[in-house]
Amino acid sequence: MSALAPRATRSTALHAGAWWLWALGLAAAASRTTNPLLLGLLIGVAGYVVAARRTDAPWARSYGAFLKLGLLVIGIRLVFAFFLGSPIPGTHVLVTLPEVPLPEWARGVRIGGRVTAEGMLFAFYDGLKLGTLLICVGAANALASPARLLKSLPGALYEAGVAVVVAMTFAPNLVADVQRLRAARRLRGRPDRGFKALLQVGLPVLEGALERSVALAAAMDARGYGRTAQVPPAVRHTTTTLTLGGLLGVCAGTYGLLADTGAAYGLPVLLAGLAAALGGLWLGGRRSIRSRYRPDRWGVRAWLVSGSGIAVAALMIWANSADPAALHPPAVPLTAPVLPLWPAAGVLVGLLPAFVAPLPPRAEPYTKESPQ
Amino acid sequence: MIRFDQVSVTYGDAAEPAVQGIDLTVPEGELCLLVGPSGVGKSTVLNAVCGLVPHFTGGTLHGRVTVAGRDTRTHRPRELADVVGTVGQDPLAHFVTDTVEDELAYGMESLGLAPDVMRRRVEETLDLLGLADLRDRAITTLSGGQQQRVAIGSVLTTHPKVLVLDEPTSALDPAAAEEVLAVLQRLVHDLGTTVLLAEHRLERVVQYADQVILLPAPGAPPITGAPADIMAVSPVHPPVVALGRLAEWSPLPLSVRDARRRASSLRERLVGVEPGGMGPEAAAGDGDSAGTVGSDAASGAGTGTADGGGARKRLGRWRRRDARTGTGTGADARSAPAPVPLPVTTGGPPAAEAVGLSVRRGRIDALHRVDLAVRAGETIALMGRNGAGKSTLLGTLVGMHEPAAGSVRVGGAAPHRTGPRTLLRHVGLVPQEPRDLLYADTVAAECAAADHDADAAPGTCRDLVTRLLPDVADGTHPRDLSEGQRLALALAVVLTARPPLLLLDEPTRGLDYAAKGRLVQLLRGLAAEGHAIVLATHDVELAAELAHRVVILADGEIVADGPTAEVVVSSPAFAPQVAKVLAPLPWLTVPQVAQALEATA
Numbered sequence: 019m020s021a022l023a024p025r026a027t028r029s030t031a032l033h034a035g036a037w038w039l040w041a042l043g044l045a046a047a048a049s050r051t052t053n054p055l056l057l058g059l060l061i062g063v064a065g066y067v068v069a070a071r072r073t074d075a076p077w078a079r080s081y082g083a084f085l086k087l088g089l090l091v092i093g094i095r096l097v098f099a100f101f102l103g104s105p106i107p108g109t110h111v112l113v114t115l116p117e118v119p120l121p122e123w124a125r126g127v128r129i130g131g132r133v134t135a136e137g138m139l140f141a142f143y144d145g146l147k148l149g150t151l152l153i154c155v156g157a158a159n160a161l162a163s164p165a166r167l168l169k170s171l172p173g174a175l176y177e178a179g180v181a182v183v184v185a186m187t188f189a190p191n192l193v194a195d196v197q198r199l200r201a202a203r204r205l206r207g208r209p210d211r212g213f214k215a216l217l218q219v220g221l222p223v224l225e226g227a228l229e230r231s232v233a234l235a236a237a238m239d240a241r242g243y244g245r246t247a248q249v250p251p252a253v254r255h256t257t258t259t260l261t262l263g264g265l266l267g268v269c270a271g272t273y274g275l276l277a278d279t280g281a282a283y284g285l286p287v288l289l290a291g292l293a294a295a296l297g298g299l300w301l302g303g304r305r306s307i308r309s310r311y312r313p314d315r316w317g318v319r320a321w322l323v324s325g326s327g328i329a330v331a332a333l334m335i336w337a338n339s340a341d342p343a344a345l346h347p348p349a350v351p352l353t354a355p356v357l358p359l360w361p362a363a364g365v366l367v368g369l370l371p372a373f374v375a376p377l378p379p380r381a382e383p384y385t386k387e388s389p390q
Numbered sequence: 391m392i393r394f395d396q397v398s399v400t401y402g403d404a405a406e407p408a409v410q411g412i413d414l415t416v417p418e419g420e421l422c423l424l425v426g427p428s429g430v431g432k433s434t435v436l437n438a439v440c441g442l443v444p445h446f447t448g449g450t451l452h453g454r455v456t457v458a459g460r461d462t463r464t465h466r467p468r469e470l471a472d473v474v475g476t477v478g479q480d481p482l483a484h485f486v487t488d489t490v491e492d493e494l495a496y497g498m499e500s501l502g503l504a505p506d507v508m509r510r511r512v513e514e515t516l517d518l519l520g521l522a523d524l525r526d527r528a529i530t531t532l533s534g535g536q537q538q539r540v541a542i543g544s545v546l547t548t549h550p551k552v553l554v555l556d557e558p559t560s561a562l563d564p565a566a567a568e569e570v571l572a573v574l575q576r577l578v579h580d581l582g583t584t585v586l587l588a589e590h591r592l593e594r595v596v597q598y599a600d601q602v603i604l605l606p607a608p609g610a611p612p613i614t615g616a617p618a619d620i621m622a623v624s625p626v627h628p629p630v631v632a633l634g635r636l637a638e639w640s641p642l643p644l645s646v647r648d649a650r651r652r653a654s655s656l657r658e659r660l661v662g663v664e665p666g667g668m669g670p671e672a673a674a675g676d677g678d679s680a681g682t683v684g685s686d687a688a689s690g691a692g693t694g695t696a697d698g699g700g701a702r703k704r705l706g707r708w709r710r711r712d713a714r715t716g717t718g719t720g721a722d723a724r725s726a727p728a729p730v731p732l733p734v735t736t737g738g739p740p741a742a743e744a745v746g747l748s749v750r751r752g753r754i755d756a757l758h759r760v761d762l763a764v765r766a767g768e769t770i771a772l773m774g775r776n777g778a779g780k781s782t783l784l785g786t787l788v789g790m791h792e793p794a795a796g797s798v799r800v801g802g803a804a805p806h807r808t809g810p811r812t813l814l815r816h817v818g819l820v821p822q823e824p825r826d827l828l829y830a831d832t833v834a835a836e837c838a839a840a841d842h843d844a845d846a847a848p849g850t851c852r853d854l855v856t857r858l859l860p861d862v863a864d865g866t867h868p869r870d871l872s873e874g875q876r877l878a879l880a881l882a883v884v885l886t887a888r889p890p891l892l893l894l895d896e897p898t899r900g901l902d903y904a905a906k907g908r909l910v911q912l913l914r915g916l917a918a919e920g921h922a923i924v925l926a927t928h929d930v931e932l933a934a935e936l937a938h939r940v941v942i943l944a945d946g947e948i949v950a951d952g953p954t955a956e957v958v959v960s961s962p963a964f965a966p967q968v969a970k971v972l973a974p975l976p977w978l979t980v981p982q983v984a985q986a987l988e989a990t991a
Contacts, residue, residue, distance in 0.1 A: 028491065028526065075528055165488050183487065190530070201790050202826035207814035207843040207887065222829060225869075233483035236447075240440050241486070241545065242471030242500035307502035311495035312509065379526075 023319075026073075026376035028312060034162035035170060036320035037371075041158030043327025044368050047334035048150040051345040052143040055357040056365060057150045061088075063368040064157040070372040072160050073379075076190060084156020088149030095145030099137055101129060106349055108134025140349035166314060173303030180243075184234065188227065195223045247307040254305075261298030267291020319374050326370035333364030391552055391584045392416040392439055397453035399434050399443055408434045411611035412453070414603060416586055418551070421578045421598055423617070424588040425626055426605035428872055428902045432556075432588040433479075435605070439554050439586060440476040441467040458551050472501055475545025476554045479900075480561075481537045482530075490532075490540055491516075491525045497548045511547045519543045519573055534776040535566025542573060546583075553577065555587040559594050560899055563775040563928045564963045567594050574598070590902050593628035593931065593967050596621065597645035618642045626903045629931055629967040632980040636987070649971040656983075660975055663990060665955070665982045739802060741766050741891040741922035742787055742817070746796030749779075749786050749946075756782040758946040759796065764922045766890060769913065771933035771954070772926040773964055774943035780926035781822070783943070784893045787924070788819045800891060814844055818889035822896045824880035825868070834864035836883065844887035854882035858912065874905030881912070892916060894925040898932050910935050934958060934966035934978035954978065 024030050041064070048060050072078040101115070115130035164186060168179035199219035209215055238244075271288025337360060338345050344358035398410035409431035416422045424432050437443040441462040444451045455462045458473045475497075478484055487493045494515055498508045516522045519539045524532065529540060538558055545553065558574075559567035575598055577583040589595045596602070602620040604613045613620060618641045621631045630649050634642045637656050643649035742764040749757040757779045764770055772780045785791050786798055789805030798805060801816035808816070821827065830836040837851035844850070855862065858878040862871070868879060877897060884892065894913075898906050906929075913936055917923055927933055933940055933954065940957040942950040942964065950957050955976040958964045969978050977983055 076530070163488075165492070180486070198821075198823075199826055201785070202821055204790065204810045204813075205788060205819050205821065205827060205884065206829075206840070207811045209810060218829065222826075230483055233478065233480065234486070236442050236467075237476075237478060237484040238486055239446055239467045240442055240471060240474070240476045241497045242468045242548070243486075245468050245471070245500055245502075247502075308499050309502045309505060309508065311492070311499055311505065311512070 023374055024376050026378045029315075030376045031166075031314060032162075032323060032375050033170070033314040033316050033320040034164075034167035035314075036316070036324040037162035038158045038167065039324035040327030040368070040371055041154045041161075043324075043329070043331040044157070045151045045154035046331035047365065047368075048147060048154060050331075050334045050338045051361070052147055053345050053347055053355050053358070054143060054146055055355055056345065056361060057146050059357075059362055059365045060150050060368070061153055063365055064154055066369060067372045067375075068157050068160050071375050071378060075163065077164055077186075078160045081156050081160035084153055084159065087156070088152045091149045091152060092142065092145035095141050095148070096138065099141030100133055103128040103131050104134070104137030104141060106134070106137045106140045108132075108136030108350060110135035110352060112138065136349045136352060139352065143347075143349065169310065170314060172299050173306045173308060174299045176306060176308060177244075184231075188230070191230065192223065192227055195226050199223060245307055246305050249305045253301060257298050257301040257305075259298075260294045260301065264291045264293070264295025264298055267294060319376065322374045323371045326367050330365055330368045333367070334361060337361040337364065391418040391420075391458060392586065393454075393456045394435075394438070395454040395456075397438065397451065397455055399431070399438065399449055399451050401447065401449040404449075406609065408449075408608075409605070410609055414612055414614055416584060416601070418584055419578065419582040420600040421574065421585045422587075422601045422603060423592075423595060423599035424586060424603045424605070425592060425596075425620070425624060427607070427626055427904055428590075428874065428900075430605040430608050430610075432605060436476075436554050436556050436586065436588055438462065439552065440474045441465060441470050442476070468500075471497065471550075472548055473550055474552045474554060475542075475548065475550035477538075477541045477545060477556070477558065479556045481534075481541035484541045484544070485529050485537075488528055488530075489525075490521060490527055490529060493529060493540055493544045494521075494547050497544060501548055503548075508547075511549070515543045515547050518546070518576070520569075533566065535562050535569050538562060538566070538570050539573060542570070546577070551584060553583050553585045553587075555585065557589055557900070558587060559589060559591055561896075564594075564930060565775060567591070567928075571595060571598060590626075590900065591628075591929075592626060592903075593630065596628055596631070597648075617644050629980050630971060633968055633971060633983065636980060636984055646967055646970045649967075653971050657972055657975060659990065660972065660977065660983070660986060663986045665975075665977050665986065740764055741768075742798070742800045742924075744783075744786070744796065744798045747783075747786065747793050747798050748795040749782055749791045750794045751782065751791065755794075756791075756946050757786065760943075760946070760948055762941065762948070762951075764891065764924055766922050767917055767920050768939065769917050769923040769937050770925070770939045770941055771937035772924060772941050772943060773928070773930075773933060774949075778943040779946040780943055781895055782946075784819055784895050784924065784926055787891070787893060788817055789813060811843075814887040814889065816889055817891040817893065818884035818887065819893040820877065820880050820884055820895065820897065822899070824877045827880045827883055828868040828876070831867055832864060833862055833866050833868065833879065836868060836879065837886075840883040840886045846886050846888075851882055851886040854885055855879060858882055872905075873900040874902070874908070877901070877905075877909070878912075885916075890920070891922045891924070894923070894927075896927055897925060898927065898929045906932065930958065930964050930966045931979075933964070934969070935981075940964070 026032070044060055044064055048057060051057065068081050072081065112133045112135055114132050117128065117130040120127060120129065165183050168182055171179045196216070196219060199222055200215055203209070203215055203219065267287055268291035271284050271286075271291050274284025274287060277284075334345075337358070341358065344356070345361065347353060347355035392415070394412045394414045397412040398407045400407040412435060424435060426432055434443055437447065438451065438455050439457055439462075443449065445462075445466050451463070457470060460470060460473065462470065485493055486496050491512060494512045495508055498511065503511075516525055519542065521536070521539060521543060524536060524540075529537065532540065538561075542553070542555070542558070553574075555574075558570055562570065571594065574585055574587070578585055578600075587595070596617055599617045602615065602617045602624075604620050604624050606613060606625060613623070621627050621644065622635070622642050624631075627635075630646060631642060631644065634649060634652075637652075639649070639652045643652060740763040742762075744760050744762045747757055747760040747762075748755060760779075760783065762770075762783075772783065774780055782791060786793065787800055787805060789808060792806045800813075803812070803816060805813055805817065828836055830839055833855065834852070837855060838848070840846075840851040841848050855878070858881065859875055862875060862879075868876060871879060881894075897909060901909065910932070913923055913925075917936075923936075925932070925936070937954045939952065940950070940954045941948055942957065942961075950961075955978060958966065958978070959969045959973060959976055965973070966978055968980055968983065969976070972983070977986075
């Protein structure tokens with residue numbers, strides 16, 4: 019392996035699962051800390067990798083939307099803390115709102131009242147944690163093609179995957195339809211902005227979407243979608259039994275694990291259930307005659323990318339047990355958070371994909387006439 | 391390869407069968423063209439081949455359809471997927487995946503082919519269709535012609551014996567259509583694929599066909615034969631055939647090349663004759679016939695659908711027409727051979743004017759320093775390949791896009807800063823998909839809404855609809871109208887506000903020759919009344935018949951702007967068939983030639 023990352027082509031492309039493991043690793047790390055400096059570092063790491071390795075594909079542009087969503091979450095958390103008060107005791111009163119008197123049955127709920135700097139800071143830390151989680155998920159979304167991830171599903175889940183892919187390609191079409199029809203309202207001399215305009219194009223948009231789905235269903239049928247192989251009845255019945263039994267086992271096992279009493283049998287039942295369900299899926303895949311065209315390969319680079327994410331998570335969990343105070347700076351009393359050096363170094367491991375993942379080709383700009 | 395035995399199809403609760411008495415055979419390795427006016431059931435026949443009729447659409451199919459020996463009654467579409475490849479009218483509705491390479495592999499994956507076979511076939515197909523550079527591109531970022539080629543490629547990879555295509559070139563610019571047709575040629579010649587295709591734009595495809603199946607009228611049995619024989623009697627035919635019929639050439643030429651080889655005597659006759667409608671003396675004669683537009687559109691005499699079935703071979707159709715006009719059945723506006731002459735006075739301000747106009751859409755300069763003035767009474771055809779900026783220019787004229795630089799004025803106002811209700815009185819646009827303009831569930835409600843929107847007297851819009859579409863009842867749902875009728879309804883809605891500037895985006899997509907003929911008469915009438923008209927179109931024949939001026943856009947810039955005859959005659963892509971046949975003489979349309987011949991006879 020040469021030191022430089024290769025250009026991404028179909029054969030060198032990173033497995034979509036690797037990106038998701040990496041991003042979930044970062045998210046898991048984010049969930050273990052409320053230190054705003056560490057969280058900021060995590061956001062920075064995710065953002066740098068996205069900037070370095072994302073493509074020009076439509077899903078890659080969703081990163082901005084996730085960033086905004088993260089900011090929105092922080093905003094909402096702050097607004098709630100401002101108006102509904104905070105359980106955090108504090109001495110630095112920022113402002114005192116008039117408190118709405120509530121009836122007896124609503125005790126414990128407070129509207130208005132004192133707003134303290136400690137309460138707001140705590141809410142900000144909390145919101146930032148949630149926001150970071152979202153941004154990590156957004157990074158995976160921007161880096162990994164959702165369609166290619168679904169292609170890695172086992173054969174029996176293939177149809178569910180197709181449904182998701184079709185739905186995902188429909189969403190942009192729907193948006194384009196809404197834009198086109200709103201523009202068309204202008205041609206009728208009606209206002210093309212505002213909520214009412216949006217409402218009135220609703221029906222034609224839905225009609226169009228329905229027609230498109232019917233056309234797509236016809237095209238898929240004509241292209242052999244849903245061709246099945248003959249499977250002996252015994253295999254079919256075994257499949258059903260395994261799948262259903264396995265799912266039941268998973269439910270029972272999870273309950274056992276979470277409940278206080280059943281910890282002893284929980285884990286084995288969960289594992290047995292999982293095994294049975296996977297067996298059912300594998301058997302079910304025999305009914306489908308589909309083959310796969312150039313599936314993504316899990317190579318060295320995929321190991322490195324996913325490994326870096328898991329390492330970040332593992333280091334953060336370790337740091338959390340070793341020095342919980344550094345990862346959770348207190349809101350009371352008000353103190354400036356400090357950046358703990360070793361956990362920060364651990365987070366930086368997450369930058370590895372920006373150097374080892376294949377470099378996406380710079381897509382040339384394209385021109386397209388109005389959406390058709 | 392394909393056999394229909396006494397097939398008739400009745401949909402759901404329809405009283406009459408959509409098609410009946412279909413009896414035909416398409417031998418292996420032929421390119422077979424299915425022609426006929428709108429609404430005769432071409433799509434039904436095509437979908438019966440791949441089994442979508444009746445398995446997917448419902449309805450009852452009597453008789454028997456076999457494809458490569460498989461009966462479609464016992465084989466569902468998915469079980470025919472390895473012998474029949476189908477591409478519908480809209481390639482975008484056909485795509486299941488998001489990138490070119492995956493799309494090519496999709497059908498093979500469904501059939502369960504081995505990975506190494508799939509890989510080899512994808513590479514072969516990428517080369518065959520010239521898609522290798524696009525293999526990793528997202529499908530939505532491709533141009534129309536590229537999408538159509540991907541759609542064809544996606545059904546080719548399963549190596550079907552039969553390829554069924556519904557209007558593969560209708561939405562494409564001339565160059566992209568050539569691209570697609572070249573691919574079809576190659577499939578038929580090199581791979582022995584049987585191709586069955588329906589197409590309205592016969593001028594593009596008829597010379598490639600080995601066999602033509604004509605569905606002359608709804609419910610009538612098909613006529614099958616060699617292309618030249620069928621074209622001699624067909625109610626739908628390309629201009630080169632019309633010219634051949636007019637000049638009584640035998641055998642009838644189907645391609646420009648054939649026609650040119652026979653045209654030397656015709657060219658000699660036409661030397662020194664000024665094409666009608668361009669010289670001043672012809673202009674004087676044309677004014678009145680163009681003025682009677684509405685009546686002829688109403689009578690349907692100019693449609694050419696009703697009178698073709700008579701199978702009077704070798705009878706010049708245009709001569710019949712002239713005879714009828716002579717006997718006083720009414721002015722045939724189609725005999726007006728060329729655009730309505732321009733009013734000479736140009737004292738007033740232009741209907742629309744763009745100066746140094748640039749428009750950005752996203753990161754792309756959709757228009758770059760465009761200068762254009764449209765005078766009252768003038769018809770301009772806007773041409774250029776898909777994505778050249780035609781729709782953007784029209785959109786900017788109605789204020790959908792804000793100029794990034796330069797200025798645009800329509801009737802003295804800046805469209806993007808004018809409220810929709812005011813703008814309505816200055817400019818009207820019929821979009822590519824006329825359905826976008828229609829919201830109500832009956833024609834009457836649509837008309838009432840249009841009157842209200844335009845502050846017009848109640849009944850204004852309905853009168854216009856009656857003029858354009860005499861047979862449409864108040865209670866009809868706009869969705870149930872044919873493409874041509876829907877276009878006419880949208881046009882009526884737009885015209886209710888009487889805008890001095892009328893814009894049409896790709897108005898002839900999906901229209902047959904009859905509907906196109908009616909549209910041409912209608913627009914000429916409007917031009918004669920002083921409306922300025924700008925149409926964005928790929929249809930060179932339409933531009934030749936209607937436009938005073940042709941403006942060609944490329945990459946958002948104007949690369950040619952001048953009188954129709956000058957611009958199109960010199961261009962290989964945009965010249966109409968008559969111009970190609972009679973070059974270097976500046977004749978554009980068959981009616982022009984017909985009138986000249988009549989005058990010199």
